[in-house]
Amino acid sequence: MEAELINAELVLPTHFSFKRIQIYEKYPKGQPRGRWKHLKQILQAENYQNCPPDEPNYVNIESPPSMHPPLRICDITGFEAPYHDPRTNLRYANTDVFKLVRSLPNEHVQRYLALRNAAVTLK
Amino acid sequence: MPFVSQIKRQTDYNLYSSTTPIVIDNGASNFRIGWAGENDPRVIFRNIVQRPRHKTTVGRGLAPLSIAMLFISSRLWNIFLTLVSIVWEQMDRSSEQIDHPVLITECILNPVQSRSKMAELLFETYGVPSVAFGVDAAFSYKYNQQHGICDKDGLAICPGFTTTHVIPFIDGEPVYKGCSRTNIGGYHVTDYLKQLLSLKYPHHMARFTWEKVEDLKMEHCYIATDYASEARLFQANSIYIISWTKEAEEKTRCWQLPWVPPPVEEPPSEEEIARKAAIKERQGQRLREMAEAKRSTRINELENQLRGLEFLLQQLEQVEESEIPYFLKDTGYVSRQEIETALAKASQSLRKVKGEPKGEQAEVEEKTDEKYPLVNIPDNMLTQDQLREKRRQMFLKTTSDGRQRAKQKRVEEDLERERKNQLDEQKRLENPELYLGEMRTKYKELCEKVEQRKRLKTNGNHSNGNGMSGGVGRGERLNAAQRERMRLLTTAAFDRGKGEDNFGAKDEDWQLYKLMSKDNDDDDEGPDEDETELARVSSRLQEIDPTFVPKPEPGPSQSAADMPRSRPLTKEDFQILLGVERFRCPEILFHPNLVGIDQAGLDEMAGVSMRRLSSKDQVLEERLTNSILITGGSCLYPGLSERLEAGIRMIRPCGSPISVVRALDPVLDAWRGASLYAAAVQFPQQTFSRMDYFEKGEDWLRGYQFQYTL
Numbered sequence: 001m002e003a004e005l006i007n008a009e010l011v012l013p014t015h016f017s018f019k020r021i022q023i024y025e026k027y028p029k030g031q032p033r034g035r036w037k038h039l040k041q042i043l044q045a046e047n048y049q050n051c052p053p054d055e056p057n058y059v060n061i062e063s064p065p066s067m068h069p070p071l072r073i074c075d076i077t078g079f080e081a082p083y084h085d086p087r088t089n090l091r092y093a094n095t096d097v098f099k100l101v102r103s104l105p106n107e108h109v110q111r112y113l114a115l116r117n118a119a120v121t122l123k
Numbered sequence: 124m125p126f127v128s129q130i131k132r133q134t135d136y137n138l139y140s141s142t143t144p145i146v147i148d149n150g151a152s153n154f155r156i157g158w159a160g161e162n163d164p165r166v167i168f169r170n171i172v173q174r175p176r177h178k179t180t181v182g183r184g185l186a187p188l189s190i191a192m193l194f195i196s197s198r199l200w201n202i203f204l205t206l207v208s209i210v211w212e213q214m215d216r217s218s219e220q221i222d223h224p225v226l227i228t229e230c231i232l233n234p235v236q237s238r239s240k241m242a243e244l245l246f247e248t249y250g251v252p253s254v255a256f257g258v259d260a261a262f263s264y265k266y267n268q269q270h271g272i273c274d275k276d277g278l279a280i281c282p283g284f285t286t287t288h289v290i291p292f293i294d295g296e297p298v299y300k301g302c303s304r305t306n307i308g309g310y311h312v313t314d315y316l317k318q319l320l321s322l323k324y325p326h327h328m329a330r331f332t333w334e335k336v337e338d339l340k341m342e343h344c345y346i347a348t349d350y351a352s353e354a355r356l357f358q359a360n361s362i363y364i365i366s367w368t369k370e371a372e373e374k375t376r377c378w379q380l381p382w383v384p385p386p387v388e389e390p391p392s393e394e395e396i397a398r399k400a401a402i403k404e405r406q407g408q409r410l411r412e413m414a415e416a417k418r419s420t421r422i423n424e425l426e427n428q429l430r431g432l433e434f435l436l437q438q439l440e441q442v443e444e445s446e447i448p449y450f451l452k453d454t455g456y457v458s459r460q461e462i463e464t465a466l467a468k469a470s471q472s473l474r475k476v477k478g479e480p481k482g483e484q485a486e487v488e489e490k491t492d493e494k495y496p497l498v499n500i501p502d503n504m505l506t507q508d509q510l511r512e513k514r515r516q517m518f519l520k521t522t523s524d525g526r527q528r529a530k531q532k533r534v535e536e537d538l539e540r541e542r543k544n545q546l547d548e549q550k551r552l553e554n555p556e557l558y559l560g561e562m563r564t565k566y567k568e569l570c571e572k573v574e575q576r577k578r579l580k581t582n583g584n585h586s587n588g589n590g591m592s593g594g595v596g597r598g599e600r601l602n603a604a605q606r607e608r609m610r611l612l613t614t615a616a617f618d619r620g621k622g623e624d625n626f627g628a629k630d631e632d633w634q635l636y637k638l639m640s641k642d643n644d645d646d647d648e649g650p651d652e653d654e655t656e657l658a659r660v661s662s663r664l665q666e667i668d669p670t671f672v673p674k675p676e677p678g679p680s681q682s683a684a685d686m687p688r689s690r691p692l693t694k695e696d697f698q699i700l701l702g703v704e705r706f707r708c709p710e711i712l713f714h715p716n717l718v719g720i721d722q723a724g725l726d727e728m729a730g731v732s733m734r735r736l737s738s739k740d741q742v743l744e745e746r747l748t749n750s751i752l753i754t755g756g757s758c759l760y761p762g763l764s765e766r767l768e769a770g771i772r773m774i775r776p777c778g779s780p781i782s783v784v785r786a787l788d789p790v791l792d793a794w795r796g797a798s799l800y801a802a803a804v805q806f807p808q809q810t811f812s813r814m815d816y817f818e819k820g821e822d823w824l825r826g827y828q829f830q831y832t833l
Contacts, residue, residue, distance in 0.1 A: 065721045
């Protein structure tokens with residue numbers, strides 16, 4: 001390839017002397033590179049449901065949902081938010097923020113909601 | 124840790140014997156590799172790889188392609204292949220194969236698939252003789268235990284880049300049963316900060332690159348001891364409590380973006396002004412001269428014409444009546460009368476050009492009867508031409524009469540106003556106080572009236588202002604009459620073809636069209652009276668009352684509200700203020716629900732871990748909480764250990780001992796611990812060789828467990 005780029009260490013050479021199987025041998029050009037599994041697929045393949053339930057594994061060490069009262073903060077300012085706007089679903093701290101909330105374009109409202117995973121997703 | 128690091132190529136690869144293990148800490152954010160027994164890794168770099176989109180473009184913008192869950196997600200496997208290649212290359216590019224044992228870190232309870240993939244890579248591609256897997260948080264804990272930071276029983280809390288783990292240790296061994304993991308870490312904090320900032324400053328969105336925001340996070344973020352009170356500090360800043368202002372102000376950080384003040388326009392110098400005025404003056408002079416010259420030529424022309432016409436008339440005196448048409452043939456005039464009118468016209472325009480007062484006008488109006496001689500003569504006494512002439516005269520007469528009447532009316536109005544003013548003056552002189560009061564109330568009333576009218580015109584009713592911001596509908600902008608018309612129009616439109624059509628049976632039906640038509644919009648005329656009266660009263664008040672200040676017109680104030688749009692950009696527009704964000708973003712470690720992750724936060728996780736141990740042993744639990752070690756990159760926030768201690772105290776029985784300590788170096792301790800283990804004598808027993816891998820197969824790896832007790 002571009003020799004000067006390799007010398008400038010901008011790109012990697014395709015051949016390494018310390019590799020037993022070079023990348024071009026493993027994945028010849030034009031051949032599909034094989035499919036990489038997502039985390040979900042890997043976990044499914046592990047068949048954790050066959051394991052005894054009291055044995056720890058990757059899935060069952062996940063933390064449970066929080067038992068503490070959720071912290072509700074103003075989506076825009078980060079202050080404590082005692083109020084909730086039923087139209088935009090945003091939480092707000094005081095009247096000044098409320099004015100701002102009502103003047104926000106819908107796109108911004110959705111982005112604020114998406115921050116706490118509450119945005120309306122259309123499928 | 125800088126985002127972009129310069130890596131020096133290692134040159135001493137051949138100096139190490141083949142029994143010296145290579146230690147790799149494959150963290151989510153950083154990749155660290157070095158030799159066993161040494162104190163610091165040789166090569167550290169961000170665990171990101173950018174593949175060029177086109178073969179020819181190289182090194183354009185590093186997208187943070189974190190191979191965070193690398194051991195888990197083999198989707199990024201070939202990226203990792205490349206990465207490891209780079210690493211080996213950085214270690215030494217000349218060697219034939221890698222004949223050193225490898226200790227590599229993994230996440231706790233790594234799925235077998237990921238483990239076997241890694242083993243396959245190391246054994247088959249790189250020809251490594253033997254491999255060992257260990258948990259990074261455990262190495263870190265053991266390293267700190269050796270340095271006396273924590274006990275053999277304790278909790279390791281490890282907030283990392285993508286996940287946060289809590290691992291309980293009993294007798295120096297991690298207890299997997301009691302582990303818990305929340306999928307939140309430094310990545311989420313940075314992302315949250317980035318999103319918040321770009322929403323707060325949409326104009327500077329391009330400035331918030333991942334790298335920059337990460338720097339901001341590392342430099343400025345801290346954990347609030349109590350989120351609510353800390354936030355209130357900033358909230359108070361904006362409203363009423365002045366004594367706190369300073370504190371919040373001190374806590375606000377400001378990032379000044381590069382900003383060049385726009386060039387200030389120099390006020391023109393005296394000379395400049397003088398020169399400009401001179402030029403203007405000269406131009407004006409020339410124009411005046413030109414106008415003068417034009418005027419004089421015109422006067423000349425008209426005078427010549429006049430002289431000619433007068434001469435013609437004089438000549439006509441001497442000509443016989445019957446000879447006239449013949450005589451006038453060359454001049455273009457037909458009769459003596461015509462010449463006379465032309466003469467009058469010419470003399471009038473001459474007077475006008477010379478700028479003499481038009482005394483003619485009054486003169487003309489006086490002799491109306493002379494001007495319209497035919498008006499009073501009955502039709503039957505006139506010829507065809509005379510009839511036409513009469514009609515013309517009648518038209519002229521009516522228009523001039525109308526003008527006269529309007530003038531008369533104006534004069535009368537003036538008189539009336541004068542009289543009113545005099546009356547006012549009289550009243551004022553009689554009782555100035557009372558008069559002033561009256562005027563004021565009158566002014567107020569009028570003001571209200573006019574304003575109400577305006578409101579009605581612009582916005583139907585007042586109550587919807589707040590509840591429906593942004594949603595001022597069509598109907599709300601109309602006044603009553605317009606609404607009625609809309610109603611009529613819509614009913615007319617929808618009634619068509621419904622039932623029997625007996626429209627037009629009565630004459631009143633046709634009145635509908637009159638109502639519908641726009642002509643009867645009389646709201647433009649209505650307020651006129653009030654407004655003129657208001658102007659009169661306010662001017663009068665201004666005259667007699669020195670304290671009176673007229674209300675500003677609504678027009679200018681609205682334009683003032685529009686002002687900021689066009690105002691020049693100032694230094695403040697290029698400032699990024701970090702206030703609440705400084706502790707709001709790291710707060711997600713304690714409240715993952717702020718970013719929509721429904722899992723327990725850091726302090727609660729400690730409780731979850733101890734519950735999962737279900738030891739029922741009060742003493743053991745106390746020993747655990749007495750030695751809580753925090754390690755991992757995200758525990759570098761100031762205030763984290765205090766907050767964690769407070770949080771855990773809340774879920775523990777009263778009086779139980781709690782001590783939270785930070786690891787010696789939360790970032791590098793995992794690698795150092797691993798290096799220590801790799802250098803130990805027992806290490807070769809912990810590894811499995813290529814032979815084991817080929818003989819026992821992947822599934823054997825399920826049972827593989829590193830022993831952390833030396």
